[in-house]
Every structure is written in structure tokens, then in C-alpha cells.
């Protein structure tokens with residue numbers, strides 16, 4: 001669980017935006033916090049809830065010490081309601097109960113706040129009930145909707161919310177989490193965190209057999225094109241083609257290839273950023289000695305060009321053959 005300070009450091013934009021609206025008294029009726037899992041949606045919701053109810057906020061931040069701040073941290077402030085999916089979805093009854101609770105007396109003076117976790121899981125009846133409530137805002141009531149995918153929220157609800165996009169967690173943090181909690185090898189964790197910033201998606205990818213195969217095949221293509229153009233062209237036919245058939249698969253393959261040459265460039269430049277393929281570091285070092293920066297730049301450019309051609313639906317075998325040829329260009333013209 002995030003401490004309040006770490007979320008302030010990790011989401012400076014959201015914090016200053018929310019701090020500004022609280023300080024100016026221009027608090028919206030509804031907010032939608034969107035971010036991948038691990039971005040700290042719950043922590044930022046708690047930060048904002050504390051800020052809105054804090055007895056002595058300072059510089060757009062809650063004090064963290066007052067009675068209200070403490071009760072929110074312990075999740076027992078009567079004016080703050082948390083709603084989570086009941087089984088598969090958030091049901092109409094949960095929203096009706098919420099509205100009943102907000103309208104009845106007995107709550108404390110001041111603002112009332114409700115937080116909808118996984119708001120995209122509202123079923124249609126629940127969403128319509130909430131929509132009606134949002135259309136007739138009364139009193140000091142603030143909704144905070146949390147979601148991984150704002151696009152999955154009813155547009156009529158979205159349009160009534162102020163949307164706040166949260167930064168994904170830093171790659172290094174997700175990488176460490178995969179290794180220590182997910183039991184993923186460091187080399188695989190390094191690769192999947194290049195593909196996605198979402199820790200859950202990264203974990204699923206690391207366990208995906210096809211992805212593991214794709215990773216191996218990409219490294220072999222790098223090795224083949226390092227040897228000779230003939231070997232690389234042959235490899236495209238025998239290994240690459242059968243594995244990367246669909247457009248999305250080819251796109252992933254090209255991204256993985258791009259990461260390999262970025263690794264080699266980073267090694268050559270002596271950068272300390274975590275590699276995508278740390279298990280291949282010694283080979284990268286060896287290649288980095290032979291390849292000039294100019295040559296690496298033209299290889300990266302060739303891969304990016306192939307990615308663009310993929311979008312224009314070029315024949316994929318032809319596209320890969322052309323890429324291999326382009327990557328070889330300049331090889332002997334150092």
C-alpha cells in the first residue's frame with residue numbers, strides 16, 4: 001500500500017491539479033482517475049479524499065494528522081463510501097443504496113465523497129442509475145471513479161467527470177515486483193516491462209509460451225543478421241514467418257527487435273538503463289564493438305520504417321525481407 005508521500009512523488013501532475021482545485025474551491029462533482037494497475041489509483045483517491053476533508057490542509061496537501069485524515073486512512077470516515085464490484089460487476093442495488101445513504105441525514109457536516117473502484121465494471125442498470133444521480137448534483141457531494149480503461153465507461157458518464165490520467169509505475173519498480181513477487185526471471189521481466197507498463201499484463205506476458213518463443217526468435221534473428229544476409233533471409237523463411245503470422249504478432253516482433261538494437265546502442269553508449277535482454281549482455285557488448293553508432297542508427301531507422309509499412313498493410317514476408325536487406329545496408333561502408 002502506498003504511503004501518502006510516495007504517491008505525491010509518483011503522480012506530481014495529478015497531485016498539483018487536485019491540490020489546485022481543492023484550494024480554489026472549484027471542486028468538480030465527479031472525477032475519473034484512469035491509470036494502469038500499479039499506477040496508484042487508490043492512493044491518489046485517498047490523497048484527494050483527505051485533502052477535501054482535512055481540517056488543516058497546507059499547500060494543496062492534507063495534513064495527514066487531523067481527525068479526518070486519520071479516519072480516512074483507517075477507512076472509517078462516515079462521509080466516505082467505497083463501492084467495489086460485487087462479484088463480476090457493480091450492481092444497480094449498490095448504486096441505489098449509495099444514493100439513499102448520501103441523501104439521508106446522520107452523516108457529518110461537510111462534503112460527502114464516494115469512490116467507485118473498477119468503475120468500468122458497473123453494469124448498464126447501475127451506470128444509468130449513477131448517471132441520473134450525476135445529472136442532478138446536489139450539495140457537497142463528490143464522486144471519484146477509478147478505472148484501468150476510461151474507454152470502457154459510458155460516454156455520458158465520462159462527459160460528466162473531470163478525467164485525470166495517472167502515470168504508469170516506473171519500469172524498474174514493475175521489473176523488481178515481477179522478480180520478487182511474481183517469480184519471473186530477471187531477463188524475462190526486463191523484456192516484458194519494455195512491452196507494457198501494466199504489472200498484471202506484464203506478468204501474464206511473461207507466462208505466455210508464445211511470447212517466450214517470440215523473444216527467442218527475435219534474438220536469433222539478431223544473431224543471424226550479424227552473421228550474414230543469406231542466413232538472415234533464410235531465418236525469415238524457416239523460423240520468423242511461421243511464428244509471426246498476424247499483423248499484431250509482427251508488430252510485437254518488430255518491437256522486440258527494436259529493443260534488441262536499442263540495448264546494443266545503450267551498451268555502446270555506456271548507459272546504465274536496464275536492458276531489455278540482460279541475459280544477452282555479453283553478446284551485445286561484442287556486437288557494440290563492431291557496430292558504429294551510425295550503423296546502429298540506420299538499423300533502428302530500418303525497423304521503424306518496417307513498423308510504418310506494416311500499418312500500410314504491406315505483404316509481411318516481403319516487409320521482413322526488405323527489413324533484413326535495409327539492416328545490412330552500410331555494413332561494409334563504415
Ligand SMILES: [Zn+2]
Nearest residue numbers: 054063066069
Ligand atoms: Zn488533515
